[in-house]
Amino acid sequence: MIWLNQVIQGVLLGGYYALIACGLSFMFGVMRVINLAHGDLGILAAFLVWAIVEHSGMSPFLALAIVLPLMGALGWLMQRAMLERSLRAGVLVPLLTTFGLAIVIQNLLFEQFGADTRSLAPAIGDLAFDSWSLGSQIYIGKLAGLIFAVAVVLLGGLQLFLARTGLGRAIRAVAEDPDTAELVGVDSRTVYAAAAAIAVMTVAVGGTFLGMRATFAPYAGPAQLIFAFEAVVIGGIGSMWGTLAGGVALGIAQNLGAQIAPNGFLIAGHAVFLAVLGARVAAGERGLRALFGRAA
Amino acid sequence: MARASEQLPGDRSILAAEGVSKRFGALRVLEQVDFAVAAGEAVGIVGPNGAGKTTLLNVLAGAYAASAGTVRFRGANVTSSGAAERCRLGLARSHQVPRPFGGMTVFENTLVAASAGGGLRGATACERALDSLELCGMLRLANRRAESLGLLDRKRLELARALATGPTVLLLDEIGGGLTDAEADELVGAILGLRERGIALVWIEHLVHVLVRVVTRLVCMDAGRIIADGAPEAVMADAAVIDAYLGQGVA
Numbered sequence: 323m324i325w326l327n328q329v330i331q332g333v334l335l336g337g338y339y340a341l342i343a344c345g346l347s348f349m350f351g352v353m354r355v356i357n358l359a360h361g362d363l364g365i366l367a368a369f370l371v372w373a374i375v376e377h378s379g380m381s382p383f384l385a386l387a388i389v390l391p392l393m394g395a396l397g398w399l400m401q402r403a404m405l406e407r408s409l410r411a412g413v414l415v416p417l418l419t420t421f422g423l424a425i426v427i428q429n430l431l432f433e434q435f436g437a438d439t440r441s442l443a444p445a446i447g448d449l450a451f452d453s454w455s456l457g458s459q460i461y462i463g464k465l466a467g468l469i470f471a472v473a474v475v476l477l478g479g480l481q482l483f484l485a486r487t488g489l490g491r492a493i494r495a496v497a498e499d500p501d502t503a504e505l506v507g508v509d510s511r512t513v514y515a516a517a518a519a520i521a522v523m524t525v526a527v528g529g530t531f532l533g534m535r536a537t538f539a540p541y542a543g544p545a546q547l548i549f550a551f552e553a554v555v556i557g558g559i560g561s562m563w564g565t566l567a568g569g570v571a572l573g574i575a576q577n578l579g580a581q582i583a584p585n586g587f588l589i590a591g592h593a594v595f596l597a598v599l600g601a602r603v604a605a606g607e608r609g610l611r612a613l614f615g616r617a618a
Numbered sequence: 619m620a621r622a623s624e625q626l627p628g629d630r631s632i633l634a635a636e637g638v639s640k641r642f643g644a645l646r647v648l649e650q651v652d653f654a655v656a657a658g659e660a661v662g663i664v665g666p667n668g669a670g671k672t673t674l675l676n677v678l679a680g681a682y683a684a685s686a687g688t689v690r691f692r693g694a695n696v697t698s699s700g701a702a703e704r705c706r707l708g709l710a711r712s713h714q715v716p717r718p719f720g721g722m723t724v725f726e727n728t729l730v731a732a733s734a735g736g737g738l739r740g741a742t743a744c745e746r747a748l749d750s751l752e753l754c755g756m757l758r759l760a761n762r763r764a765e766s767l768g769l770l771d772r773k774r775l776e777l778a779r780a781l782a783t784g785p786t787v788l789l790l791d792e793i794g795g796g797l798t799d800a801e802a803d804e805l806v807g808a809i810l811g812l813r814e815r816g817i818a819l820v821w822i823e824h825l826v827h828v829l830v831r832v833v834t835r836l837v838c839m840d841a842g843r844i845i846a847d848g849a850p851e852a853v854m855a856d857a858a859v860i861d862a863y864l865g866q867g868v869a
Contacts, residue, residue: 488733488734488739488743491722491726491729491730491733492730492733492734494719494721494722494726495719495722495730495734498719498720498721498722499717499719501681501701502713502717502719503702503719503730503734504680504681504700504701504702504705505679505681505701505702505705505710505711506705506710506730506731506734506735506779506780506782506783507702507705507706507731507734507735507736507737507783508702508730508734508735509702509703509734510702
């Protein structure tokens, strides 16, 4: 029963990992950029939500509705003003610029909010600790359930958006072959900027949920980036359901690891990540193609 | 040798390159090329490998920026416009080696072109996409993933996708290459259908016997220049063309 409980909690935790991972996967799938500032953008969103909640006393969910378009605009700007230029200089330069952006965001947050850890949990009342009971030993946290449901809806929505809408198809076309997409009339610069905006908005949702289920501080971004990165590598890049599966696998591994040994939480997650990465490399070209798959 | 400018007064041409040069570093691929196409006209471009034919197409389509000279399309100077912008104005291009969006279905390939290049939405975009597939004989494969297609079907899709953007001028790069005669025949049927719709064609092709079934004017390039331009029979009989095309001494 304890083990089953850990698996269930792992699945729910995986929903959170999928939320922070899907934007990372999306940006890599479309633009071939690994955004090292991804986690910090999530933390930035959490701080913005926190600041609005502190000043106005409104619900964090409402505050998130205000922060989302701002983060979308930031993503658009980040692509047009920064990544677009770095992409022209080869694959390594965007890695460096997003690394720089990460440091800038961390230090701006530190300047503005100080080193204290914050949480949005007090602002969501009972939701932070309420749970449904399934039998005597299994409890499902309402917040964890909500996060998982949001992850499924968001990832499913993104998948549907890519498959069914004009912009979604244009994003897939550009992800496959930007030059040919241009030749059939797709403005790849606009498409890239839209993809960046979407990616940053998804991590804003993830960052806000992090703030609700735990605490965050200005330098908390890189740790979230690592979880996102691990979920993406386990699930494969480009497929939204793969990202969810990767997040869930990571969450289960961590929870089972914690059950085996007190400090097994992180170690088990890293071990599964390394094992999957190793298997993909060992499988040669086919394994790597599964990892670097298409945007849809 | 007849010059394009004598046959085509400027006001009749829909697409024109004026004094266009293209260099890649020290390599001069196009040298002061003047080339014009009238609305609805079908022009074939021939010439030996390395003559600059594909580069000319790329400069016309906006895939490459010209090093010098001007490109005009439908009366506007489009020299500094990108490929996407020219496509939306009605200039489409197909690749020598087809480049379908492999992870998308055949229908989605044309739908992207109809909405992005053709500026259409919803049901109108779907109609255009299906219409293009039908004209190219691809309707039966509409739901197949493009990466699963064979060469002939890839070429058909390449044509259908360019067509779906709603072009007034279509640039074709060796679309008949690598096909059997029977397959090339089928493709010619589709291309003749485009002409009937009033779409102007600029068609690079090594298979001259295929080309002359469609085009009414032939241009021969060699070493980055246009060396002959006129009626197909006249160009093919031109001594300079035979010299360039078949190698010195054959003529």
